[in-house]
Amino acid sequence: MQENFRLGAPRLHAIFSEYTMMPLCLHAPAKLNLFLAITGRRSDGFHSLVSLAVPLDFGDELELRITDRETGDTRLRVEGEASAAEVPSGPDNLVLRAASAFREASGFARPVEFVLKKRVPVGAGLGGGSSDAVAALRGLNTLAAKDECALDEKTLCALAAKLGADCAFFACGKPAIMRGRGERIEPLNEAAAKRLGGGSLFVCKPAFGVSTAWAYGEMATRAASVEGGDYYVAEAEAERLCGQWLTSGVGAEQPLESLTFNNMESVVFRKYPALPVLAATFRERFGLILRMSGSGSACFAFLPKETRDAAANTALVRQLSECVRELWGPSAFSRVVRVRTGA
Structure with missing residues (x-):
């Protein structure tokens, strides 16, 4: 028996059965800054900005599934055509950082394996890494729901914002105005x-x-x-x-x-x-x-x-x-x- 699940942005397509969990497949859209004005440097060293950002119909694909390895183990494999060799696969990868932050916030302890199919070019200003991180958070939250330790939307978005300014935008998932460091999000009317x-x-x-x-x-x-x-x-x-x-x-x-x-x-x-x-x-x-x-x-x-x-x-x-x-x-x-x- 199969069902399709959709949870916020990005889109989640999940297939569950009674005894086995197949991979969750998540679309992690790229973004464009159609408007970007850097207004100055702040006392904390970051910059303030005003930007209009939009998600695109083009992006990476992220798969995740629960494995039978040690509890709390998280692994990532990167593949795809878009400079996959340039994507860090260790703890510097935003997907793994997102997984670590989610485990700490939720208590979710099941072992998970990620497969990142990289299509968004690296070092492009298209937000690929940040979008991947938010996709990881939402995917993990779907898995955690079965263990009754999922986070509410407000907490999940706050967690995303801590990972990076672009992550706050991708957690919104819609065209939006970004302010502050980029963490203050106002969806377009x-x-x-x-x-x-x-x-x-x-x-x-x-x-x-x-x-x-x-x-x-x-x-x-x-x-x-x-x-x-x-x-x-x-x-x-x-x-x-x-x-x-x-x-x-x-x-x-x-x-x-x-x-x-x-x-x-x-x-x-x-x-x-x-x-x-x-x-x-x-x-x-x-x-x-x-x-x-x-x-x-x-x-x-x-x-x-x-x-x-x-x-x-x-x-x-x-x-x-x-x-x-x-x-x-x-x-x-x-x-x-x-x-x-x-x-």
Whole structure:
């Protein structure tokens, strides 16, 4: 006898039988920061931000199952096409960190094995590791329910936020505004979320990744240097710009691509000129705005409305992919994605 289970975000597809538990299969979506304004460095060394982030229909897959090994044993195997060799499989992996945190919070002690099928590129600014961690939390919570030690939603989300700012967003599972370090989440209203649905975006990433720690550190260093510069965005201005995504009256038809923003480009583009070169080429050849997601190195562009019904099969997408390979090399990643507007 089989049943499908769905628990929040990401989606869970679980198969139980009376005596045997088959693997839980969880989708861990990637994300894009359609808008990202870093507003300054805080006294604790972290940065404050205002961002509009969206989950995608593209992501990793995480399987987990209870095994017959020692109580409390947790193991992880990483496979898949997206630089699986670059994903740590030891205690630094966010899936294993999530499992450890969940066991401590819930008392769940059964041995569990994870298989992470990695599709989201590493070091891309697409949130793959954070999404995997939240998928692990939700999967473990489903297993723990059978032992009557599952966590409530509020506790689970708080646990996710402790693992990382992007984890708080993935625990929400919907398009949302991120504030603070990224841990303060405000889901978009229905009208704003609806504007994001149905469209397609072209996402691409060069063979190299960008260290998030380096990007934030470099921004802080340059902002504090003698040359100074407008590396940070004033919080009031960040809120004003981000608020344009929420407009429901006059101006609501403003093209979404014109609202994209990321002031981290000011430091990342200096070190990695391949990114602004592709952005300039997209603008000149195709009239598209290419924007970096998060701290990079992945970038994205909204596709014109006339290509959205079958974007993956259009001549434009083929031309964009060819352009990416031409400028970034044959190992560059590219694909068409859509925004997920519901949990």
